[in-house]
Amino acid sequence: MSSARITFYGAAGEVTGSSYLIETGGSKVLVDCGMYQGADADWRNSAPFAFRPSDIDAVVLTHAHIDHSGRVPLLVKGGFKGGIWATDPTIDLAAVLLRDTAKLMAEEAEWRTRKNSRKGLPPVKPAYAERDVEETIGRFKYIGYDDQVGIAPGVTLRFRDAGHIIGAAMVELWLAGEDSGRPVKIVFSGDTGPRDSVVGRPPSIIEEADYVVIESTYGDRSHRSLEETRQEFRRELGGAIETRGKILIPTFVVDRAQRVLYEILRLQRSDGFPRTPPIYFDSPMGERATKIYEKYTPLLSREMQEYVRVGQNPFSPDGLKYTSGVEESRAINGMDHAIVLAGSGMCNGGRILHHLKHNLWSKNCSVFFVGYQARGTLGRRLVDGDKHVRIAGEDIAVGARLHTLGGFSAHADRGDLLAWAGSFRQGAVFFVTHGEPRSSEALASGIRNLGFRAAVPSLGTSYDVDRRDGVVLSSEGEPARRDAADRAAVMELLREISSEAESLRESISEWSDPSAAVPLLESTRLILRSARNMKQ
Template sequence: MAMRLRILGAAGEVTGSSYLLEIGESRILVDCGLHQGKDEDRLNREPFPLAPESLTAVVFTHAHLDHTGRVPLLVKQGFSGKIWATLPTAELVKVLWTDSAHLMKEEAEWRSRKNARKGLPPVNPLYDEEDVTKALEYLVPASYDDVILLAPGVKVRFRDAGHILGSAVLEFWLSEGTSQKEVKVVFSGDLGPQETVMERNPALIEDADYVVIESTYGDRLHKTNAESRDEFREVMRLALRSKAKVLIPTFVVDRAQRVLYEIMLLQKEGVLEEDLPIFFDSPMGVRATDIYRKHINLLSSEIQGHVHRGDDPFSPEQLRYISDAEESRGINGVARAVVLAGSGMCNGGRIVHHLKHNLWNEKCHVCFVGYQAQGTLGRRLVDGTKRVRIAGEEVSVKARLHTINGFSAHADRRDLLKWAGNFINGPLFIVTHGEPKSSRSLAEGLTGLGFRAEVPVPGQEFVLEAEHAFAPEAVVPVFSGSKEAATKRLLSDVAIMASDIQDADELPDEDLLPLLESSRTLLQIVRDRMTEKARGRAS
């Protein structure tokens, strides 16, 4: 019986991550995430493509709901095996699942009231707190770097992914029978950037037969940490001058802690007044932040340095945690404040309430610090819509909108290619967890580095074979294939190399400057000829 990998989710989209490994009688599910954005309710209610009770185990890369959020439903429908995760991930999913069940209950009650007025049947939540309690009983904490036997012929190791607290790259070793060689499959999960602020750097892995790699930002480069901090500083200065609110839609795990840390730094610089009210409007905000404090040893040296000096990196002056709904509504009466609230994509949670009451105000500032998936309110705002419907009311968008992608806990294109470049035996890269354009772009970049890469479709299966890897030198030259693909690969390589040189600790030696001058001249020639050709067509 062949060993197989099946892509159940995150093919052509950023959410809904889920993959199935089949080895003999064992069936291992890697992640089981919620869909977020367009058609999310319909997609999340679709039947699982396999009987939940037939699964041997579930393994998590990290706690975010787009990777874990359907597991209480899986348990509700019959799964009763072990759920493996790092200890911080196990602690964070308890917070996230409980909050998710609460929000689903509120949403179902609201929709049921609307249906009742129309003579339609009530709506049931996807799962409830009882399902969450049952699912939590199956969680089994794992340590980084230990090799764990999940089932006959299936071993796994959790390696630090540098994405959020507890996030992991998963290394699987698979075999059928004692005589067959092992197949190694690596799941990147969501990878953090190479130059981190909150977490440690992603672990380097050098060998695999197959690598399932995320591509959230596979076609984009983030600004540097310094540039992103300058952007955030300028947003805050503008908001202070306008004497208005700053709304920051935040993912309550990791992004909120990062923003609180950046606010603390701005207070130390004197950019933000220490009497400026800061509201963290999230019932689970305290619990998530306490888990970060508990595992401070897993965070970056920068964060630990502040702790060593006696600072709490997640508690700026005048910070207030908001728990109940009445307190949240009370923020409406505050004219000038910084408000952090979930959800990060504005597709639910208390940020929706704050947007409804402030988007019309041209003095208000909205600062997006995370990825906005297709179909979410956040994405529509970032894309420039002038009117939105929020909680049944039309709202004009006059607030000033800002996007700071550099605070993302995701690796950008350069980071992803650097991480992939550590594989010395040439695995097949299976590019997932990205919108189609982003996934294709990363696949082209991987091909340009000499690897094989494939962008799968939902439901696609891969037969896993031992020694499937190959030497990167064996691939065809970069100029093969379509003109468009070759051009994109070349331009991508140029951009990445230029960025690497710019980000280096030292400037190039003087004897290298003529080479840089020559490169610039060649690029100018290409650009000028393209411009002349375009003018000729126009005339």
């Protein structure tokens, strides 16, 4: 085998922005091309790629979540002409999520352009437009679980069920060498579900691999058991229903919401649970997502199959109504006693804001947090116990009862991940990604304790992946090649320079003597121009 290498362009040292480039002698394949979330996300999401999109032969998508798929339209806009390989449900879900993302970006750009024009600043353009999403959807190529297909010269792909959200896949890639020896095999865990998965099938066990890229979202933590989580939900939701007030459930509208609907249905079918009020799923996108779950029932878990077998819809508890229009959504305000599910899951946007604004003050209101609340979001401030929050420009006192249920995760915990890793034959080399540094390091040391080699790649680093047996990392955790890392460092500097320029621009009206800055800024421009001339 000549040379093959992998470069970690995202989800390295963080959870979001998944993107891994595999290069062989003749092919370039990108596994995932996701958006970043959190601080600096806007800049990072619209920044140019560190490679030429037109050089990529194929894209493989592990699943539809935006932090794995959200930058594919930017790749297409940049000249990528190949196929995007995904499972059927992933293609359906990605179409819903990417169209929604383009719409939100267009709205945001329009709003910022209006704001800018009042200050005499240039208009803001979204990273990509709806037409780029439509072209992306046209490039999707379906492949079923467990089928094997050649996707680029010398590169063969197979998807295995990852048990995370519907359609989510682990990726097996075989890279053929120039000699006739056996190909090198790389496995990507994608986002992995828990072993006792509720909505989907359990994650597949894979034994053969030369290299394994494994996620580590919960690499240092264990979830509460399924049984405990269910008892807790029963007790707390039951209690909230008895108070006959408004029950708000902020939730991601893909997967988590369907899980919550199913858990409510289970409670309705169980003995002694109080009668539930009307349930509103206040999300047009949520309704489209549920339809996709209903379409692929053979991919659901065994316990859900039991409902399907007797002709019941596991995602349709008694009294469920979807609200699509804004008027219908507003009408929920008039209901004293109701359960309302709405996005976003971390309360940093979406229709849940309007329900929180109208109900959070009331002692009769209960809020159930069923997912992770990132730092800096309204959801996190509430969970952390803030007594006053600002919603849509208004100061709201928090009178509602808040409940946090940590056990509904669609991610494997530390025990699940180590059990999955432990199924590989000895000699496999692990790259630990998709986690905060602390969880990735904790998982890597757990994997080393199982007798494997494991590295935690940093952003932009490359490793050779062309050894079939007795693989040795050039130096554990050290990049084999520097050029990609250098490129990432340049990108980071340019990002800082742009944000400095941006904040200067925003404060220009407050400067007492703008002329003093002119010579400084002129030299800066000169230096940047010389840097541009160093391009070649």
